[in-house]
Amino acid sequence: MSELPPDLQRLPAIGEEVPTIPSAGARRRAWQRFRGNRGAIAALVFLGVIALIASFHGLIQPHDPNAQNVLNKFAAPSWDHWLGTNDLGQDLWSRIMVGAGVALYISVRVVVLAMVVAVPIGLVSGYVGGRLDNVLMRLVDAGLSFPALVLAVAVAGVLGPGLGNAALAISIVLVPGFVRLTRGSTLAVTQETFVEASRAIGTSVPRMLWTRILPNVRAPLLVAASLSFGGALIAEAGLSFLGLGVQFPDASWGNMLRRAYDKALFTHPWQLLVPGIAIAITVLAFNTLGDGLRDAFGTAEPRRRGRRERRGITTVVRAPETPRAAPPTPLLAVGGLTVEFDTDRGPVRVVDDVSFTIEAGEVLGLVGESGSGKTVTSLSIMRLLASPPGRIVGGSVWFDGRDLLELSFDDMRQVRGAGISMVFQDPLTSLNPAYTVGNQLEEAVRLHEGVGRDAARHRALEMLDLVAIPDREQRAHQFPHQLSGGMRQRVMLAMALACSPRLLIADEPTTALDVTIQAQVLDLLRDLQGELGLSVLLVTHDLGVIADLCDRVAVMYAGQIVEYAGVHDVFARPDHPYTEGLLNAMPQVGAFGEPLFAIPGQVPQPAELPSGCRFAPRCVYAREVCTSGPVELAGPESHLARCARSDELTLRGAR
16 A cells, blocks of 8 residues: 555545546656657757747847848848848848747747637536537537638737737637537546546536546647647738738738738749748648647557558568468468557567467367457457557468468458358447448348348348347347347347358357346357357357357467367366366355355566466466476377476366
């Protein structure tokens, strides 16, 4: 408890506000991502130089920016006048420095003023909702209906020329957009459970908005503000160009551009480049800085040089010497599959040298605790891991004589659904809420079978019959939210089997269901497997399901397979202490008062794996030999184990 702040070293009383811990780690990771963006760092340095010039131009400017010398008008750049002079002989470099101060002042003042007004309105509108939200949003919609620059010109025309009035006009234009962004972000945060918990203990509305909502919407606001600096600079330059901003003889980049346009467009056009380039480069710097902040705070995927990656298919980056010989017999043969994720610390290996095979008509169980790498393995077979951050860096996945890691995006689309289908944990997130289940079944059939609408509809109804859904016509016209959890999972099974695949990957298909419905879905899966002759890869953490459905089992821990054998062998005589722990942790009838068994500790994080056997820190049988070096998967081909002491230990099987 000594590592926690004093106010967190005790349990809060009922109704007491729970203090929050600032996420220093998140801020540090964001700063690390920002430092890695060279463009954003260069933009920040450039803007810092501009700020220094603007702050101390009175000390470093070579000439009085308003001093006129008509005898030296339109002078070319020289050591005395670095950027030359204008039609009145005024030094352009000195006026550019003064204009830099105006540009930064107007940008910061406009954005800060707009956010001071907009953020509270957006927070209140999004959190309170109801009639107040409706009224405020209609006013915001009215403001957004006008073109921004036209509205700014209209407001500045009413207020009159001048720098202060120009800043106020631009701020008014920016307010509706900031209100809309803040309100939208607030609506999303308001649905989170921690907000509901704060409401339940009676947190006041001002405290809720200030300490709960605002910290969670500041990232998009920060990015929007950084991008708005450039827009404010352009708007000020436009108003000054039209005579509604800074007035001559005072200098700003906008009125310098206007004077060059009026006096030198046809005789000395190079004069337009001086303020024009200053505006362009500064706006580019603001936008580049905004992009860097966006990437750092995770609102968009960071750009990666030299990597062309496509959404919808996992990137494969394998060493040239990776063995890729096609296995002759198994329907699916996974060999040495290795997967890494890009993180702030660099690549982290989450699946390490995983190998197994599935014969035609066989059911293989992949079992282990949450965080062991089961789902990543199954998604990698289908190449459905998002890239970035995931990528396959080694191994092979042979299916029906083809290495799936060599296939193109279009070829993988043909394999998915028709060759290999997948059922995920939560059917409600897998089904499209905007379409009926009948439409979604028909789409799957038409995509892979190339049949017409009537044939696809007939096939969809057949599949609903196959998975024992009653009133198939009525169910086909219903949306996913109108079905129970068990019915939705049956629909997912129907969709997965609609195109007669040879392999079904079921990723914990009963996790979100109650016990009775779980049994029904498992019985259905067993019947379908036997009737259709399917091969199944069943991903689960329930050894009872493994015993009921599977022929062989692969036990995963910390990204590695630690035991691989027939189901009877694993349950009767496990060869790895982790498997023994999983068997002992199975719910079972015991003596009254007998404590339930639990494996001590937890699965290590991929970036913090122990040396040697990865289970050693949690293993009661661990000795020095277990941590002295990597442990290989070894033993008879029918029963492999990754344990340095498997020959010495006699482990207890299922009771």
